[in-house]
């Protein structure tokens with residue numbers, strides 16, 4: 001059994017008298033410890049799939065197993081614990097609390113999980129050891145994204161879900177963030193899933209999953225991923 005089993009998932013949203021089918025029998029599996037990239041055009045269902053995997057949305061039909069547990073069958077309380085302890089999220093816009101320092105932003109998220117890393121050390125890991133006391137307005141976009149990655153990994157998640165993590169960053173900064181995510185995957189052993197529109201970064205992944213019109217059109221394994229530093233686009 002794979003670590004993640006996204007089995008024939010259908011997701012429909014009500015839209016007036018009809019429904020929008022965001023996922024249409026979407027099916028993919030990911031082994032533990034992999035870095036997977038999810039590609040697909042706008043509206044293909046990528047974010048919907050990630051939100052269901054992260055326990056932020058629910059499937060209309062199908063099952064979603066994470067480490068053998070069907071998260072579509074969890075109670076509300078179990079889902080809250082799943083989001084708190086098992087999942088780290090990184091979004092395109094960093095969603096830091098502006099009135100808190102970098103350290104306080106990471107501390108706040110760490111506190112909701114009993115078993116967490118030291119917030120200051122985690123900020124050191126992402127290269128911000130000297131910026132602990134800066135507010136987000138005093139940090140560049142890339143630095144703010146590093147804080148959001150530190151916030152996500154300080155909870156010691158088993159799975160890190162990243163939705164367009166470089167969408168708001170320039171080329172060089174985006175590349176550094178992707179390198180950091182590849183390092184987190186390799187060094188911490190966290191399974192990482194990255195949604196992107198940028199097909200060129202596919203070689204950095206162990207697995208590439210293609211979405212189209214709510215379906216998974218293909219899932220390919222890459223036995224020798226390329227370090228991000230060696231990829232140009």
Ligand SMILES: Nc1ncnc2c1ncn2[C@@H]1O[C@H](COP(=O)(O)OP(=O)(O)OP(=O)(O)O)[C@@H](O)[C@H]1O
Pocket residue numbers: 013014020021022040041042043044045046047048049
């Ligand atoms: N909460 C919602 N209510 C209604 N429709 C929704 C909702 N969330 C998503 N959809 C619809 O489901 C479809 C898939 O959306 P989704 O955001 O998953 O696509 P995506 O591949 O992530 O696109 P993008 O790359 O633009 O973010 C779209 O048609 C979208 O409008």
